[in-house]
Amino acid sequence: MEAVGRPGPDWGHWGYNMATLPAAFHKRTGAGSLGNVLSWVKGNPLRSFEGKAAGYRRVEKALLVIGLTLREMDRVLFTDEDDARKLPDYINKSLLTLVDLDKAMEGCNDLLQEVGLNKSLPEPEDGSNTIAEPSASRYVRF
Amino acid sequence: MVTDQIHLEFDSDDETDGGDDNGEAEKPEEALVLAFRDDGYPLLPAIDSNTPLEMLKRVLRVYVREVRSKCSSSGRCASLTILISEFQKLSGRIPWAAIRANNDAHIVKKCQRTKYTLDDPSRMTHQAVLRFLNHWYSRQGDEKVWPLKFLKPERNAVAAVEPESARGRRDSTVSGGEPQEPQEEHIDDKGSDIEAHEDGKIEVDGGDNDNVSQQIPVEQVTGMGDKGGQEKVAEIGEVPTIPAQVDPIQRTRFLKSLSNYGGYQKLIGLLDTADVSDHDWLIMACY
Numbered sequence: 001m002e003a004v005g006r007p008g009p010d011w012g013h014w015g016y017n018m019a020t021l022p023a024a025f026h027k028r029t030g031a032g033s034l035g036n037v038l039s040w041v042k043g044n045p046l047r048s049f050e051g052k053a054a055g056y057r058r059v060e061k062a063l064l065v066i067g068l069t070l071r072e073m074d075r076v077l078f079t080d081e082d083d084a085r086k087l088p089d090y091i092n093k094s095l096l097t098l099v100d101l102d103k104a105m106e107g108c109n110d111l112l113q114e115v116g117l118n119k120s121l122p123e124p125e126d127g128s129n130t131i132a133e134p135s136a137s138r139y140v141r142f
Numbered sequence: 143m144v145t146d147q148i149h150l151e152f153d154s155d156d157e158t159d160g161g162d163d164n165g166e167a168e169k170p171e172e173a174l175v176l177a178f179r180d181d182g183y184p185l186l187p188a189i190d191s192n193t194p195l196e197m198l199k200r201v202l203r204v205y206v207r208e209v210r211s212k213c214s215s216s217g218r219c220a221s222l223t224i225l226i227s228e229f230q231k232l233s234g235r236i237p238w239a240a241i242r243a244n245n246d247a248h249i250v251k252k253c254q255r256t257k258y259t260l261d262d263p264s265r266m267t268h269q270a271v272l273r274f275l276n277h278w279y280s281r282q283g284d285e286k287v288w289p290l291k292f293l294k295p296e297r298n299a300v301a302a303v304e305p306e307s308a309r310g311r312r313d314s315t316v317s318g319g320e321p322q323e324p325q326e327e328h329i330d331d332k333g334s335d336i337e338a339h340e341d342g343k344i345e346v347d348g349g350d351n352d353n354v355s356q357q358i359p360v361e362q363v364t365g366m367g368d369k370g371g372q373e374k375v376a377e378i379g380e381v382p383t384i385p386a387q388v389d390p391i392q393r394t395r396f397l398k399s400l401s402n403y404g405g406y407q408k409l410i411g412l413l414d415t416a417d418v419s420d421h422d423w424l425i426m427a428c429y
Contacts, residue, residue, distance in 0.1 A: 014393070017386040046412070056416040060393060063410055064385065067400030074401065108405040115412065 008040045009033075012065035021072045023090040034100055037069050041107035044114045054115075066108060073101045176208055183288060184208040186279045191272060198271040199263035205278075206236055209290045238262035250414075253278055253289035 009032040011022055024032040045062040046054040054062070075087060076094045084092050177185045186205055189198060241248045242261040249260060255277060258270040278289045381396050382388050388396045397410055 014385050014388065017384060019383045053417060054412075056413065059412045059416045060397070063397045063406075063413070066406060066409065067397050068385070070401035070403055070406055105403060105405060108403065108409065112405055112408060115409075 008045065008061070008065055009036050012037075012061060012068070014061075014064065016068075020075070020088060020091060021068060023088070025069075025072060026076070026090055026094040026096060028095075034069065034073075034096060034104070037065060038103055038107050041066065041111055044111065046111060046115050062111070066104075066111075069104055070101075070108075073104060077101060176204060179282070183282065185282055186275060188279065189272070189275055193272075195268045195271070198268065198275060199266065202263045202266075202271050202275060203236075205275075206290065209288055210236065238265075248291055250287055250289055250291060251411075253281065 009025070011018075011025070011032055022032055024030055025034055025037075027033045027035075029035045041062075045065075046059060048054070072091075073096060076091055076096050077098060079087060079091075176187070179185055184205055187201065189201065238261060242259060242265075245254055245260050254260075255270070255273045258266075258273050260266075260274060261270075263271060274289075281289070381392055381399050385396070394410070394413055397413075398407065400406070
Protein backbone atom coordinates (compact mmCIF):
# COMPACT_ATOMS: atom_id res chain seq x y z
CA MET A 1 0.00 0.00 0.00
CA GLU A 2 1.43 3.34 -0.96
CA ALA A 3 1.48 6.24 1.40
CA VAL A 4 -0.83 9.03 0.36
CA GLY A 5 0.86 11.98 1.96
CA ARG A 6 -0.08 14.37 4.68
CA PRO A 7 -3.48 15.92 5.19
CA GLY A 8 -3.93 19.33 3.67
CA PRO A 9 -5.23 22.44 5.42
CA ASP A 10 -8.86 22.27 6.39
CA TRP A 11 -9.70 25.35 4.36
CA GLY A 12 -8.31 23.84 1.17
CA HIS A 13 -11.51 22.89 -0.58
CA TRP A 14 -13.99 24.43 -2.99
CA GLY A 15 -16.61 24.79 -0.30
CA TYR A 16 -14.49 27.25 1.69
CA ASN A 17 -16.71 30.24 2.16
CA MET A 18 -14.43 33.09 3.15
CA ALA A 19 -12.61 35.65 1.06
CA THR A 20 -9.57 35.42 3.31
CA LEU A 21 -7.91 32.48 4.97
CA PRO A 22 -8.67 31.83 8.66
CA ALA A 23 -6.56 33.27 11.45
CA ALA A 24 -5.01 29.86 11.92
CA PHE A 25 -3.15 30.31 8.66
CA HIS A 26 -1.15 33.16 10.13
CA LYS A 27 0.11 31.12 13.04
CA ARG A 28 3.44 29.44 12.78
CA THR A 29 2.17 25.97 13.39
CA GLY A 30 -1.03 24.03 13.65
CA ALA A 31 -3.74 22.82 11.35
CA GLY A 32 -4.36 25.24 8.54
CA SER A 33 -1.24 27.28 9.23
CA LEU A 34 1.31 28.24 6.63
CA GLY A 35 3.58 25.65 8.18
CA ASN A 36 0.89 23.07 7.59
CA VAL A 37 0.64 24.13 3.96
CA LEU A 38 4.38 23.99 3.44
CA SER A 39 4.58 20.53 4.97
CA TRP A 40 1.72 19.40 2.79
CA VAL A 41 3.38 20.76 -0.32
CA LYS A 42 6.65 19.18 0.71
CA GLY A 43 4.86 15.85 0.88
CA ASN A 44 4.03 16.34 -2.79
CA PRO A 45 0.25 16.36 -3.09
CA LEU A 46 0.73 15.67 -6.81
CA ARG A 47 2.65 12.46 -6.34
CA SER A 48 1.77 9.48 -8.46
CA PHE A 49 -0.41 6.93 -6.78
CA GLU A 50 -0.31 3.30 -7.80
CA GLY A 51 1.52 4.26 -10.92
CA LYS A 52 -0.94 6.92 -12.02
CA ALA A 53 -0.28 10.61 -12.15
CA ALA A 54 -2.39 12.96 -10.08
CA GLY A 55 -5.84 13.33 -11.53
CA TYR A 56 -7.67 16.52 -12.35
CA ARG A 57 -9.39 16.95 -9.00
CA ARG A 58 -6.19 16.43 -7.05
CA VAL A 59 -4.28 18.88 -9.22
CA GLU A 60 -7.09 21.36 -8.87
CA LYS A 61 -7.16 21.05 -5.11
CA ALA A 62 -3.40 21.44 -4.82
CA LEU A 63 -3.59 24.56 -6.97
CA LEU A 64 -6.39 25.90 -4.80
CA VAL A 65 -4.36 25.49 -1.62
CA ILE A 66 -1.22 26.98 -3.12
CA GLY A 67 -3.09 29.77 -4.86
CA LEU A 68 -5.03 30.79 -1.77
CA THR A 69 -1.79 30.71 0.19
CA LEU A 70 -0.02 33.00 -2.26
CA ARG A 71 -2.98 35.37 -2.39
CA GLU A 72 -3.17 35.57 1.38
CA MET A 73 0.53 36.29 1.67
CA ASP A 74 0.26 38.92 -1.00
CA ARG A 75 -2.40 40.59 1.10
CA VAL A 76 -0.29 40.42 4.22
CA LEU A 77 2.80 41.80 2.60
CA PHE A 78 1.66 44.17 -0.10
CA THR A 79 -1.73 45.60 0.74
CA ASP A 80 -1.65 49.37 0.98
CA GLU A 81 -3.02 51.13 4.01
CA ASP A 82 -6.38 52.05 2.55
CA ASP A 83 -7.16 48.55 1.44
CA ALA A 84 -5.76 47.08 4.64
CA ARG A 85 -8.61 48.64 6.59
CA LYS A 86 -10.99 46.32 4.83
CA LEU A 87 -9.08 43.25 5.92
CA PRO A 88 -9.53 41.36 9.19
CA ASP A 89 -7.25 42.41 12.02
CA TYR A 90 -5.45 39.12 12.08
CA ILE A 91 -4.22 39.76 8.56
CA ASN A 92 -2.99 43.24 9.37
CA LYS A 93 -1.27 41.87 12.44
CA SER A 94 0.07 38.80 10.73
CA LEU A 95 3.69 37.97 11.48
CA LEU A 96 4.30 36.40 8.10
CA THR A 97 7.18 37.93 6.18
CA LEU A 98 8.85 37.90 2.81
CA VAL A 99 10.89 34.96 4.03
CA ASP A 100 7.67 33.02 4.39
CA LEU A 101 6.61 34.03 0.92
CA ASP A 102 9.95 32.82 -0.36
CA LYS A 103 9.32 29.50 1.31
CA ALA A 104 5.93 29.25 -0.34
CA MET A 105 7.48 29.97 -3.71
CA GLU A 106 10.19 27.43 -3.07
CA GLY A 107 7.51 24.90 -2.26
CA CYS A 108 5.85 25.76 -5.54
CA ASN A 109 9.10 25.30 -7.42
CA ASP A 110 9.81 22.02 -5.64
CA LEU A 111 6.43 20.80 -6.71
CA LEU A 112 7.22 21.77 -10.28
CA GLN A 113 10.35 19.72 -10.01
CA GLU A 114 8.48 16.78 -8.58
CA VAL A 115 6.07 16.74 -11.49
CA GLY A 116 8.80 17.23 -14.06
CA LEU A 117 8.10 20.85 -14.90
CA ASN A 118 11.28 22.14 -13.39
CA LYS A 119 12.69 23.47 -16.60
CA SER A 120 13.20 27.14 -16.90
CA LEU A 121 10.21 29.17 -15.86
CA PRO A 122 8.74 31.33 -18.57
CA GLU A 123 10.36 34.66 -18.97
CA PRO A 124 7.95 37.52 -19.32
CA GLU A 125 7.74 38.94 -22.80
CA ASP A 126 5.69 41.69 -24.21
CA GLY A 127 2.05 40.89 -23.86
CA SER A 128 2.60 38.28 -21.21
CA ASN A 129 1.42 38.87 -17.68
CA THR A 130 3.11 35.82 -16.32
CA ILE A 131 6.10 36.51 -14.17
CA ALA A 132 8.78 34.22 -12.91
CA GLU A 133 10.42 35.68 -9.88
CA PRO A 134 13.29 33.84 -8.31
CA SER A 135 12.56 35.44 -5.00
CA ALA A 136 9.79 37.13 -3.11
CA SER A 137 11.97 40.19 -2.92
CA ARG A 138 10.93 40.90 -6.47
CA TYR A 139 7.43 41.35 -5.15
CA VAL A 140 8.31 44.36 -3.09
CA ARG A 141 6.35 47.36 -4.21
CA PHE A 142 7.51 50.90 -3.74
CA MET B 143 1.05 9.15 -45.49
CA VAL B 144 0.47 12.85 -45.31
CA THR B 145 -1.48 14.43 -48.07
CA ASP B 146 -0.77 18.07 -48.59
CA GLN B 147 -3.21 18.76 -51.31
CA ILE B 148 -6.41 20.63 -51.33
CA HIS B 149 -9.02 18.78 -53.31
CA LEU B 150 -11.65 20.98 -54.79
CA GLU B 151 -15.11 19.75 -55.39
CA PHE B 152 -18.26 21.61 -56.08
CA ASP B 153 -20.80 21.40 -53.34
CA SER B 154 -23.85 23.56 -53.06
CA ASP B 155 -24.60 22.57 -49.49
CA ASP B 156 -22.19 24.80 -47.73
CA GLU B 157 -21.85 25.30 -44.05
CA THR B 158 -23.26 28.29 -42.28
CA ASP B 159 -21.14 28.27 -39.26
CA GLY B 160 -21.86 31.45 -37.77
CA GLY B 161 -20.85 34.80 -36.66
CA ASP B 162 -20.61 37.50 -39.21
CA ASP B 163 -20.17 35.74 -42.42
CA ASN B 164 -20.89 38.61 -44.71
CA GLY B 165 -23.27 36.39 -46.54
CA GLU B 166 -20.58 34.17 -47.92
CA ALA B 167 -22.38 31.12 -46.65
CA GLU B 168 -25.35 31.88 -48.84
CA LYS B 169 -23.72 30.98 -52.07
CA PRO B 170 -22.50 27.63 -53.27
CA GLU B 171 -18.86 27.03 -52.67
CA GLU B 172 -16.29 24.46 -53.48
CA ALA B 173 -15.82 21.79 -50.87
CA LEU B 174 -12.44 21.24 -49.34
CA VAL B 175 -11.29 17.74 -48.69
CA LEU B 176 -8.77 17.35 -45.93
CA ALA B 177 -6.59 14.35 -45.38
CA PHE B 178 -6.16 12.78 -41.98
CA ARG B 179 -3.32 11.34 -40.08
CA ASP B 180 -3.69 7.77 -38.88
CA ASP B 181 -4.65 9.02 -35.47
CA GLY B 182 -7.46 11.12 -36.82
CA TYR B 183 -5.60 14.41 -36.82
CA PRO B 184 -6.92 16.54 -39.70
CA LEU B 185 -4.09 17.66 -41.92
CA LEU B 186 -3.86 21.16 -43.21
CA PRO B 187 -2.70 21.58 -46.78
CA ALA B 188 0.43 23.56 -47.52
CA ILE B 189 -0.39 27.17 -48.13
CA ASP B 190 1.65 30.27 -48.71
CA SER B 191 1.27 33.98 -49.04
CA ASN B 192 0.16 33.55 -52.62
CA THR B 193 -2.82 31.47 -51.62
CA PRO B 194 -5.91 33.59 -52.16
CA LEU B 195 -7.42 35.01 -49.02
CA GLU B 196 -10.77 33.38 -49.65
CA MET B 197 -9.11 30.00 -49.92
CA LEU B 198 -7.20 30.56 -46.69
CA LYS B 199 -10.36 31.46 -44.91
CA ARG B 200 -12.12 28.42 -46.21
CA VAL B 201 -9.27 26.15 -45.20
CA LEU B 202 -9.35 27.58 -41.70
CA ARG B 203 -13.10 27.25 -41.46
CA VAL B 204 -13.12 23.70 -42.75
CA TYR B 205 -10.24 22.72 -40.51
CA VAL B 206 -11.92 23.99 -37.36
CA ARG B 207 -15.11 22.23 -38.28
CA GLU B 208 -13.24 19.06 -39.07
CA VAL B 209 -11.41 19.03 -35.78
CA ARG B 210 -14.71 19.31 -34.02
CA SER B 211 -16.43 16.64 -36.02
CA LYS B 212 -13.58 14.15 -35.83
CA CYS B 213 -12.13 14.61 -32.42
CA SER B 214 -14.67 12.46 -30.66
CA SER B 215 -13.25 9.43 -32.36
CA SER B 216 -9.66 10.19 -31.62
CA GLY B 217 -7.59 10.12 -28.51
CA ARG B 218 -5.36 12.91 -29.72
CA CYS B 219 -7.27 15.71 -28.11
CA ALA B 220 -4.83 17.69 -26.08
CA SER B 221 -6.28 19.90 -23.48
CA LEU B 222 -9.94 19.89 -23.12
CA THR B 223 -11.91 22.37 -21.17
CA ILE B 224 -15.40 22.82 -19.97
CA LEU B 225 -15.15 26.46 -20.94
CA ILE B 226 -15.72 25.53 -24.54
CA SER B 227 -18.92 23.60 -24.29
CA GLU B 228 -20.30 25.29 -27.38
CA PHE B 229 -17.41 24.11 -29.48
CA GLN B 230 -17.86 20.60 -28.21
CA LYS B 231 -21.35 20.10 -29.50
CA LEU B 232 -20.12 18.33 -32.58
CA SER B 233 -22.79 19.85 -34.74
CA GLY B 234 -24.27 23.23 -35.37
CA ARG B 235 -22.51 26.48 -35.77
CA ILE B 236 -18.93 26.91 -34.85
CA PRO B 237 -19.08 29.39 -31.94
CA TRP B 238 -16.74 31.91 -33.46
CA ALA B 239 -17.77 34.64 -31.06
CA ALA B 240 -16.82 32.47 -28.12
CA ILE B 241 -13.55 31.56 -29.77
CA ARG B 242 -12.81 35.21 -30.44
CA ALA B 243 -13.65 36.12 -26.85
CA ASN B 244 -11.39 33.50 -25.37
CA ASN B 245 -8.65 32.09 -27.57
CA ASP B 246 -7.01 30.66 -24.47
CA ALA B 247 -9.96 28.38 -23.89
CA HIS B 248 -10.03 27.08 -27.43
CA ILE B 249 -6.45 26.91 -28.63
CA VAL B 250 -3.49 25.13 -27.14
CA LYS B 251 -1.09 27.81 -26.02
CA LYS B 252 1.70 26.70 -28.29
CA CYS B 253 -0.65 27.07 -31.20
CA GLN B 254 -1.74 30.60 -30.43
CA ARG B 255 -0.35 33.65 -32.17
CA THR B 256 0.50 36.49 -29.90
CA LYS B 257 -0.45 39.27 -32.22
CA TYR B 258 -3.50 37.68 -33.71
CA THR B 259 -6.82 36.40 -32.51
CA LEU B 260 -8.53 33.41 -33.98
CA ASP B 261 -11.94 34.53 -35.08
CA ASP B 262 -14.56 33.90 -37.67
CA PRO B 263 -12.38 33.71 -40.78
CA SER B 264 -14.56 36.26 -42.49
CA ARG B 265 -13.41 38.78 -39.88
CA MET B 266 -9.75 37.94 -40.04
CA THR B 267 -7.07 39.61 -42.05
CA HIS B 268 -5.01 37.80 -44.64
CA GLN B 269 -1.97 37.96 -42.40
CA ALA B 270 -3.81 36.64 -39.40
CA VAL B 271 -5.24 33.62 -41.21
CA LEU B 272 -1.88 32.93 -42.80
CA ARG B 273 -0.07 33.05 -39.47
CA PHE B 274 -2.42 30.61 -37.81
CA LEU B 275 -2.48 28.17 -40.70
CA ASN B 276 1.25 28.21 -41.27
CA HIS B 277 1.96 27.69 -37.60
CA TRP B 278 -0.49 24.85 -37.26
CA TYR B 279 0.79 23.32 -40.48
CA SER B 280 4.33 23.36 -39.15
CA ARG B 281 3.26 21.39 -36.08
CA GLN B 282 1.15 18.72 -37.66
CA GLY B 283 3.87 16.45 -38.90
CA ASP B 284 5.17 15.33 -35.55
CA GLU B 285 2.08 13.80 -34.10
CA LYS B 286 1.68 16.73 -31.83
CA VAL B 287 -1.56 17.68 -30.22
CA TRP B 288 -4.28 19.39 -32.15
CA PRO B 289 -4.17 23.15 -32.05
CA LEU B 290 -7.76 23.25 -30.97
CA LYS B 291 -8.79 22.11 -27.57
CA PHE B 292 -11.69 19.85 -27.10
CA LEU B 293 -13.85 18.51 -24.34
CA LYS B 294 -12.49 18.20 -20.87
CA PRO B 295 -14.84 16.16 -18.75
CA GLU B 296 -15.69 17.77 -15.47
CA ARG B 297 -14.41 16.30 -12.25
CA ASN B 298 -17.00 14.36 -10.29
CA ALA B 299 -18.36 13.13 -13.52
CA VAL B 300 -19.31 9.52 -13.54
CA ALA B 301 -19.74 9.27 -17.21
CA ALA B 302 -19.87 6.63 -19.78
CA VAL B 303 -16.75 6.50 -21.85
CA GLU B 304 -17.37 6.62 -25.50
CA PRO B 305 -15.56 3.84 -27.27
CA GLU B 306 -13.06 5.12 -29.71
CA SER B 307 -14.03 4.34 -33.20
CA ALA B 308 -11.63 2.46 -35.34
CA ARG B 309 -8.78 4.66 -36.38
CA GLY B 310 -7.23 4.77 -39.73
CA ARG B 311 -6.42 6.89 -42.66
CA ARG B 312 -9.46 8.41 -44.21
CA ASP B 313 -10.53 11.38 -46.19
CA SER B 314 -13.49 13.53 -45.54
CA THR B 315 -15.44 16.04 -47.47
CA VAL B 316 -16.17 18.75 -45.02
CA SER B 317 -18.18 21.43 -46.57
CA GLY B 318 -21.82 21.39 -45.65
CA GLY B 319 -21.85 17.89 -44.30
CA GLU B 320 -23.27 18.57 -40.89
CA PRO B 321 -26.82 19.39 -39.93
CA GLN B 322 -27.34 22.93 -38.80
CA GLU B 323 -28.94 23.60 -35.49
CA PRO B 324 -30.98 26.75 -35.03
CA GLN B 325 -28.66 28.03 -32.33
CA GLU B 326 -28.07 31.57 -31.37
CA GLU B 327 -24.74 32.69 -30.11
CA HIS B 328 -25.20 34.34 -26.74
CA ILE B 329 -21.61 35.20 -26.34
CA ASP B 330 -20.05 38.48 -27.13
CA ASP B 331 -16.77 40.07 -26.36
CA LYS B 332 -17.59 40.64 -22.73
CA GLY B 333 -15.27 38.77 -20.51
CA SER B 334 -12.60 38.44 -23.12
CA ASP B 335 -9.99 39.43 -20.61
CA ILE B 336 -8.07 36.24 -20.94
CA GLU B 337 -4.96 37.09 -22.80
CA ALA B 338 -3.28 34.90 -25.33
CA HIS B 339 0.13 33.88 -24.14
CA GLU B 340 3.35 33.68 -26.01
CA ASP B 341 4.09 30.42 -27.72
CA GLY B 342 5.34 27.91 -25.26
CA LYS B 343 4.59 29.95 -22.22
CA ILE B 344 3.58 27.89 -19.24
CA GLU B 345 2.58 25.27 -21.72
CA VAL B 346 2.72 21.72 -20.53
CA ASP B 347 0.93 19.86 -23.24
CA GLY B 348 4.12 18.03 -23.87
CA GLY B 349 3.39 17.79 -27.50
CA ASP B 350 2.39 14.17 -27.59
CA ASN B 351 0.28 13.73 -24.57
CA ASP B 352 -2.31 11.05 -24.80
CA ASN B 353 -3.73 11.52 -21.37
CA VAL B 354 -7.14 12.54 -22.48
CA SER B 355 -8.66 9.46 -23.87
CA GLN B 356 -12.14 9.71 -22.48
CA GLN B 357 -14.69 11.64 -24.39
CA ILE B 358 -17.78 12.64 -22.51
CA PRO B 359 -20.56 14.84 -23.85
CA VAL B 360 -20.38 18.08 -21.96
CA GLU B 361 -24.09 18.19 -21.26
CA GLN B 362 -23.79 14.83 -19.58
CA VAL B 363 -20.84 15.97 -17.57
CA THR B 364 -22.12 19.28 -16.39
CA GLY B 365 -25.80 18.67 -16.23
CA MET B 366 -26.22 21.75 -18.32
CA GLY B 367 -28.46 21.76 -21.31
CA ASP B 368 -27.61 23.62 -24.46
CA LYS B 369 -28.93 26.93 -23.27
CA GLY B 370 -27.40 26.53 -19.86
CA GLY B 371 -24.06 25.86 -21.41
CA GLN B 372 -24.21 28.99 -23.47
CA GLU B 373 -25.21 31.10 -20.52
CA LYS B 374 -22.45 29.69 -18.39
CA VAL B 375 -19.88 30.46 -20.99
CA ALA B 376 -21.27 33.93 -21.29
CA GLU B 377 -20.86 34.55 -17.60
CA ILE B 378 -17.13 34.34 -17.47
CA GLY B 379 -16.57 38.06 -17.00
CA GLU B 380 -16.27 38.14 -13.22
CA VAL B 381 -14.47 35.70 -11.03
CA PRO B 382 -15.55 35.58 -7.38
CA THR B 383 -12.96 35.83 -4.62
CA ILE B 384 -14.52 33.16 -2.42
CA PRO B 385 -13.94 29.54 -3.43
CA ALA B 386 -17.47 28.46 -2.52
CA GLN B 387 -18.86 31.04 -4.91
CA VAL B 388 -16.82 29.89 -7.86
CA ASP B 389 -18.85 28.09 -10.45
CA PRO B 390 -17.10 24.89 -11.56
CA ILE B 391 -16.86 26.34 -15.02
CA GLN B 392 -14.79 29.22 -13.63
CA ARG B 393 -12.42 27.30 -11.44
CA THR B 394 -9.46 27.50 -13.73
CA ARG B 395 -9.93 31.23 -14.12
CA PHE B 396 -10.26 31.56 -10.38
CA LEU B 397 -7.05 29.65 -9.82
CA LYS B 398 -5.24 31.78 -12.38
CA SER B 399 -6.46 34.90 -10.63
CA LEU B 400 -4.98 33.95 -7.26
CA SER B 401 -1.36 34.69 -8.01
CA ASN B 402 0.79 35.85 -10.88
CA TYR B 403 3.79 33.98 -9.61
CA GLY B 404 5.28 32.19 -12.61
CA GLY B 405 5.84 28.86 -10.87
CA TYR B 406 2.24 28.78 -9.77
CA GLN B 407 0.95 29.71 -13.19
CA LYS B 408 3.07 26.96 -14.63
CA LEU B 409 1.53 24.47 -12.24
CA ILE B 410 -1.90 25.51 -13.45
CA GLY B 411 -0.87 24.19 -16.83
CA LEU B 412 -1.07 20.72 -15.31
CA LEU B 413 -4.83 20.98 -15.55
CA ASP B 414 -4.53 20.82 -19.30
CA THR B 415 -3.16 17.33 -19.19
CA ALA B 416 -4.46 15.92 -15.92
CA ASP B 417 -6.46 12.74 -16.13
CA VAL B 418 -10.08 13.52 -15.51
CA SER B 419 -11.13 10.03 -14.59
CA ASP B 420 -11.88 9.30 -10.99
CA HIS B 421 -8.95 7.02 -10.27
CA ASP B 422 -7.92 9.50 -7.60
CA TRP B 423 -10.94 9.14 -5.40
CA LEU B 424 -9.12 7.14 -2.74
CA ILE B 425 -6.18 9.48 -2.41
CA MET B 426 -8.50 12.49 -2.56
CA ALA B 427 -10.39 11.08 0.39
CA CYS B 428 -7.15 10.98 2.32
CA TYR B 429 -6.33 14.57 1.48
